[in-house]
Amino acid sequence: MKSEKKIKNKHCINFAIGFINVTNHGYAFVSIEGVKKDIFIPKNKINQSLEGDLVKIRFKKNRTGIKMEGEVLKVIKRKNKKYIGILKIHSDSEYGLVIVSNIHVNILIPINDKKLKKYHHNNKVLVQIISWPRNLKNPVGKIIKIFGKYGDYETEVYSLLEENRISYKFSxxxxxxxxxxxxxxxxxxxxxxxxxxxxxxxxxxxxxxxxxxxxxxxxxxxxxxxxxxxxxxxxxxxxxxxxxxxxxxxxxxxxxxxxxxxxxxxxxxxxxxxxxxxxxxxxxxxxxxxxxxxxxxxxxxxxxxxxxxxxxxxxxxxxxxxxxxxxxxxxxxxxxxxxxxxxxxxxxxxxxxxxxxxxxxxxxxxxxxxxxxxxxxxxxxxxxxxxxxxxxxxxxxxxxxxxxxxxxxxxxxxxxxxxxPDPKKIFLLKKIIEPLGYFLDLKNLKNSINHLLRRIKGKPEQNMIENLILRSMxxxxxxxxxxxxxxxxxxxxxxxxxxxxxxxxxxxxxxxxxxxxxxxxxxxxxxxxxxxxxxxxxxxxxxxxxxxxxxxxxxxKYIQVKYIKKFLGKEFYGIITGLTDWSVYVDLLLFQIEGMVRLRDIKEDCYVLNSDSYTIIGKKKKKIYHLGDKIKVKLLDINLEKKQIILDWIDNIT
Structure with a gap:
């Protein structure tokens, strides 16, 4: 990374070169040498750049002088030209569409291939970007490898290894x-x-x-x-x-x-x-x-x-x-x-x-x-x-x-x-477990953690707290x-x-x-x-x-999500393990797997996140849910490609 022009005035327009980090929400950040804070790139201004690309950007500070916002002017070098996705073919069409969907990359790549007939709808494929004309929303690509039917065991094994550049054969x-x-x-x-x-x-x-x-x-x-x-x-x-x-x-x-x-x-x-x-x-x-x-x-x-x-x-x-x-x-x-x-x-x-x-x-x-x-x-x-x-x-x-x-x-x-362990993470762990009736002695941390592990043994919140301890280490x-x-x-x-x-x-x-x-x-x-x-x-x-x-x-996670599919529509008990502005993460006790409830889908009230206390609070009834609370949910849907489990909130267990 390097700066193309030094910042002389906080209100002037600046140009720089850096690597782009695209979030799973679509907006992005670019780190620039010599600039303390990353440059925020809105979703509509990433301009054909993808995760990890080396890009040229234009940016300026906003009036508060705190947040710097920019836009991508040019992709200098792509990190990847090959992506794994699912091929969609409409009947009697000469065109196909590869849907690439992972944590950082969500794009549609049209395929115009005379050999399209040898492929099948819902094949998982490796596609290469061959061009991305300025006037097109999506890049143009060609298929260079077929893994098989999306969701099949062998397909998922070898596509995952390919995606991470792991060789599964010896020369x-x-x-x-x-x-x-x-x-x-x-x-x-x-x-x-x-x-x-x-x-x-x-x-x-x-x-x-x-x-x-x-x-x-x-x-x-x-x-x-x-x-x-x-x-x-x-x-x-x-x-x-x-x-x-x-x-x-x-x-x-x-x-x-x-x-x-x-x-x-x-x-x-x-x-x-x-x-x-x-x-x-x-x-x-x-x-x-x-x-x-x-x-x-x-x-x-x-x-x-x-x-x-x-x-x-x-x-x-x-x-x-x-x-x-x-x-x-x-x-x-x-x-x-x-x-x-x-x-x-x-x-x-x-x-x-x-x-x-x-x-x-x-x-x-x-x-x-x-x-x-x-x-x-x-x-x-x-x-x-x-x-x-x-x-x-x-x-x-x-x-x-x-x-x-x-x-x-x-x-x-x-x-x-x-x-x-990072003291900040340990302090966060301490803050999360205290409302659940647990305590950490920061002066005698190891013995205190062992005591905590003994206390939570067999409790519904055991898996959640063990995971929090692991993350703090x-x-x-x-x-x-x-x-x-x-x-x-x-x-x-x-x-x-x-x-x-x-x-x-x-x-x-x-x-x-x-x-x-x-x-x-x-x-x-x-x-x-x-x-x-x-x-x-x-x-x-x-x-x-x-x-x-x-x-x-x-x-x-792929195996877990595939297994849980047979239980769609069934109700289960779970423990709240994570909270964000838009969702609640729930550990399904029977399966030891995490699912998600969208806050907007909770019918009993309109809940908002209180990030200071790690709770969600109902606007009308003022009811509060903490991490570790036991609730009842219904298994609504799964997304095998994204390995997501969508849940419906039923009620809490009092």
């Missing part, structure tokens, strides 16, 4: 390189600690294929156990700067959609030689430690191993063993469970925030249509695995970051960091600059335990291996790149992780 060159690795199956067994004859098992979801972590355990004497946390040695197979490595970095993370996984690594690696399958020799990178019955770690070892898992368990199988106190490996599993309880208690005593949200899950039919919904919450088996993975990530980062005397080593490493990210992990209360923390699905963990593996080799005076170990290289990688991994989370949430 032939990458597949060929993978086959070469698979055929060689290189194993440096001679330099690895042999753990194949120690009781080892994996615990994963029932449909998992990529087992990237395993636990081993053996009793050394009446008071001491040796526990091993074994992580797939992915970096052994993927050579740095190879084609496969570049592809893994490009993807940076696996994406988990309802019913489908878009993997970071090809299946020959992720589901085969890197997967810690039972009864097979597998290469791993391990954290092995001795622990006494009080949970004190007496000795730690980090290094490369070879393991052979005895059995793969599902979480449900392990939970049954814990509950019934019998079954395969019962003594070992129950011992690990008891240690996990000790580790959890230590974390909480150290100030960790204990936020556990139920996840919305779906059963799909053969056509991948949602047929039933259920809520999944972590059980003791999940916590068992979670605690040992958290411990491993913590201890490995401490091993690299601290010398034997406990002083900082100043070694370069990749950390998973989590900053303190900073986003965890990767960095070479360690600031600790606020939520976990760890001074040192990394991601090491999921290298099959996260590139950040591959970086952590490579760096740890380098330091272990240097310690052994191994002259063959490669030199590290400079810190700027790794910092750039951490930022990229953080951004890709954020994108993957957004994609997963958006696709889950």
């Amino acid at each position: 032939k060159k990458v597949e060929d390189e993978t086959k070469k690795i698979f055929s060689k199956k290189n194993s440096d067994k001679t330099i690895r600690r042999d753990m194949r004859y120690i009781k080892t098992f994996t615990i994963d979801p029932i449909n998992a294929k990529d087992f990237d972590d395993a636990l081993s355990i053996r009793k050394l004497n009446s008071d001491i156990w040796e526990i091993g946390v074994h992580i797939s040695d992915v970096s052994h197979y993927i050579e740095e700067d190879s084609l496969l490595d570049k592809e893994a970095y490009l993807r940076s993370t696996s994406i988990y959609l309802v019913g489908k996984v878009i993997p970071m690594l090809p299946e020959l690696l992720s589901n085969d030689i890197c997967s810690l399958q039972p009864k097979k020799d597998r290469l791993s990178f391990s954290y092995i430690f001795d622990i006494d019955k009080k949970g004190k770690i007496l000795r730690s070892w980090f290094g490369k191993t070879i393991i052979r898992s005895n059995k793969k368990f599902t979480y449900d199988e392990v939970q049954k063993i814990i509950d019934e106190k019998k079954g395969d490996f019962y003594e070992d599993i129950y011992t690990l469970f008891l240690f996990s309880k000790i580790l959890t208690k230590k974390r909480l005593n150290n100030g960790a925030i204990y936020l556990e949200k139920s996840e919305v899950k779906f059963h799909l039919d053969k056509e991948n249509n949602p047929i039933s919904l259920y809520l999944e919450k972590n059980n003791d088996a999940h916590h068992l695995i979670e605690e040992f993975m958290l411990l491993t990530n913590q201890k490995i980062s401490e091993f690299v970051s601290l010398n034997l005397n406990g002083e900082p080593s100043n070694k370069l490493y990749i950390y998973r960091i989590h900053d303190e 900073s986003k965890a990210k990767y960095s070479t600059k360690n600031i600790g992990h606020y939520g976990l209360s760890f001074i040192y923390y990394t991601h090491f335990t999921s290298p099959i699905r996260r590139y950040s963990d591959i970086i952590a593996h490579r760096l740890l291996h380098y330091y272990l080799m240097v310690k052994k005076n191994n002259v063959k170990s490669k030199k590290l790149k400079d810190i700027e290289f790794y910092e750039e990688q951490t930022q990229y991994c953080s951004n890709k992780e954020r994108l993957a989370i957004d994609i997963e949430r958006e696709f889950l």
Whole structure:
């Protein structure tokens, strides 16, 4: 962004160049270098510009001198020329119309194509803008890809990936390189600690294929156990700067959609030689430690191993063993469970925030249509695995970051960091929950949040308040600059335990291996790149992780909206979760999904927003509704493309 002309007089007309940000209401803002406030662009003056375009604008201050308003004169460079939309074809017409509708872009693109007959009405398509004559309201476009019928599972998967520039196939060159690795199956067994004859098992979801972590355990004497946390040695197979490595970095993370996984690594690696399958020799990178019955770690070892898992368990199988106190490996599993309880208690005593949200899950039919919904919450088996993975990530980062005397080593490493929450967001959270009878102690925030989480358990407002707490927290990210992990209360923390699905963990593996080799005076170990290289990688991994989370949430919303369609006309209870000038957002308790009631559609009164108290107030009856109030609504309509649920207000629950 750059300013084309300096502002000399607050009333004079100015010209500038900047990027336009179009809101979902149609008006826009342009940020200009050297100007503190963004320039407001009315809906009727964005003049053929679209979200993210580089534009030339003319603007001036209004008489109050507070708000600057402008208009777009010219689009200098388009951010995008390709958009995804729904094709509408009128019968016997040579013309089609692609409706592009998302948060920032709402345009109609006419299609005049002789091949239109091969397309179908309501196809979801990728369309390219080929021109936008000044005298036309809409741009002219051509269709360059068809995804299929709008609303179908496969159509929505691949159009969403295309929209976010996510590749769902591996190139032939990458597949060929993978086959070469698979055929060689290189194993440096001679330099690895042999753990194949120690009781080892994996615990994963029932449909998992990529087992990237395993636990081993053996009793050394009446008071001491040796526990091993074994992580797939992915970096052994993927050579740095190879084609496969570049592809893994490009993807940076696996994406988990309802019913489908878009993997970071090809299946020959992720589901085969890197997967810690039972009864097979597998290469791993391990954290092995001795622990006494009080949970004190007496000795730690980090290094490369070879393991052979005895059995793969599902979480449900392990939970049954814990509950019934019998079954395969019962003594070992129950011992690990008891240690996990000790580790959890230590974390909480150290100030960790204990936020556990139920996840919305779906059963799909053969056509991948949602047929039933259920809520999944972590059980003791999940916590068992979670605690040992958290411990491993913590201890490995401490091993690299601290010398034997406990002083900082100043070694370069990749950390998973989590900053303190924004005080403004915490104050807002406090203000919202107080009318509901809850309190936050800002001087003892972590303990206060944990107390709040315990109090709301099982209450109708639980989901809303948990979401508000999550929104008030900073986003965890990767960095070479360690600031600790606020939520976990760890001074040192990394991601090491999921290298099959996260590139950040591959970086952590490579760096740890380098330091272990240097310690052994191994002259063959490669030199590290400079810190700027790794910092750039951490930022990229953080951004890709954020994108993957957004994609997963958006696709889950599509499945939720598709599922709820069968309940049109039915009445449900909900909790008010959000308020705007024109609408009320309601969390439908039965479905854990948010719908919207337009304020103008509430028949009992004319309601207006009081943004200071986060309430709506009736003009006539003066009735007040707060966030967290329980109400009854009717499911009126859905918009599958916009993933919106439209509700009708019935009454409140007194």
